[in-house]
Amino acid sequence: MNTQSYSYAAIQKGSLSFSFASKLFEGSIRNRVVRLYAWCRYVDDQIDNEQTSFEKRMQLLQVLAKQSFDPLVSADIPPAIRAFRELRAETYIPIEHPVDLLKGMSMDLCQQRYYSLSDLEIYCYRVAGVVGLMMSHLMDVEDPSAYQHAIDLGLAMQLTNISRDVVEDARMGRIYLPEMWLENAGLALDPKVLLQTENHKVIVPMVQMLLSRAEALYRSGDQGLKFLPFRCALAVAIAREVYSAIGHEVIKRGEEAWNSRTWIPLHRKLLLGVKGVAKVLATIPFRFKQRTLHGR
Numbered sequence: 001m002n003t004q005s006y007s008y009a010a011i012q013k014g015s016l017s018f019s020f021a022s023k024l025f026e027g028s029i030r031n032r033v034v035r036l037y038a039w040c041r042y043v044d045d046q047i048d049n050e051q052t053s054f055e056k057r058m059q060l061l062q063v064l065a066k067q068s069f070d071p072l073v074s075a076d077i078p079p080a081i082r083a084f085r086e087l088r089a090e091t092y093i094p095i096e097h098p099v100d101l102l103k104g105m106s107m108d109l110c111q112q113r114y115y116s117l118s119d120l121e122i123y124c125y126r127v128a129g130v131v132g133l134m135m136s137h138l139m140d141v142e143d144p145s146a147y148q149h150a151i152d153l154g155l156a157m158q159l160t161n162i163s164r165d166v167v168e169d170a171r172m173g174r175i176y177l178p179e180m181w182l183e184n185a186g187l188a189l190d191p192k193v194l195l196q197t198e199n200h201k202v203i204v205p206m207v208q209m210l211l212s213r214a215e216a217l218y219r220s221g222d223q224g225l226k227f228l229p230f231r232c233a234l235a236v237a238i239a240r241e242v243y244s245a246i247g248h249e250v251i252k253r254g255e256e257a258w259n260s261r262t263w264i265p266l267h268r269k270l271l272l273g274v275k276g277v278a279k280v281l282a283t284i285p286f287r288f289k290q291r292t293l294h295g296r
Contacts, residue, residue, distance in 0.1 A: 014041045113189065117210075135150065156218045159213060197259075239276075246264060249264065
């Protein structure tokens with residue numbers, strides 16, 4: 001299987017929501033995006049493999065970094081790594097962005113805790129904000145004004161993931177809810193505490209605070225749509241609406257949000273897609289003005 005076929009199979013298997021939205025990218029940009037997704041997913045899956053000891057996973061992280069960035073390493077490279085190396089050869093991606101992503105994954109591996117929301121957002125920047133920056137480069141966005149909006153959208157999506165997966169993460173020994181909040185609620189800093197259903201009513205207000213912050217960041221992400229190529233903006237806007245809806249569904253389900261995985265059915269995704277399209281259409285006056293200013 002060539003790297004492109006592998007990458008498309010990876011996104012179809014790994015994220016139905018993102019796969020749904022990515023179909024709107026123009027062909028060459030979609031090819032870039034799915035290769036970036038395949039690399040991110042592969043590295044994350046390798047690091048999350050609980051069947052492998054901590055020491056071996058730390059060693060594996062170093063191997064993955066070397067395979068990804070060292071051109072002298074050419075033997076036994078997995079297709080996801082080859083896809084990423086091809087991508088970096090074709091497009092400009094500042095190396096600090098994927099390096100930051102690997103740093104974020106090492107934070108997961110070490111089961112790092114986060115005392116405050118600000119501390120948590122450093123982690124979110126590394127595992128998701130930099131993905132927004134890399135996506136901007138893949139979409140040939142050159143206006144620096146767009147980059148903070150891309151970061152904020154990545155942070156919003158990651159906070160949504162954290163809110164949805166509180167129990168699932170706790171099973172892996174991970175706590176992302178700020179320690180300050182847990183302490184104030186009288187909960188021990190122990191993943192087992194988050195697994196106890198009687199504590200879920202105490203967790204609900206914390207998740208609501210995370211999702212309130214996410215909504216502010218989503219609004220910032222909306223402000224960045226006007227800087228993206230039109231079809232790219234459509235794909236990003238739809239993905240944003242679906243992710244945000246996941247957060248709304250978590251709040252709606254309350255204490256039952258972690259009894260089963262929260263997801264959005266296809267018919268709702270289609271309706272959310274219409275909402276995303278409307279937001280992009282609202283950027284047309286800005287786009288027209290920019291084209292006029294630049295004589296295009």
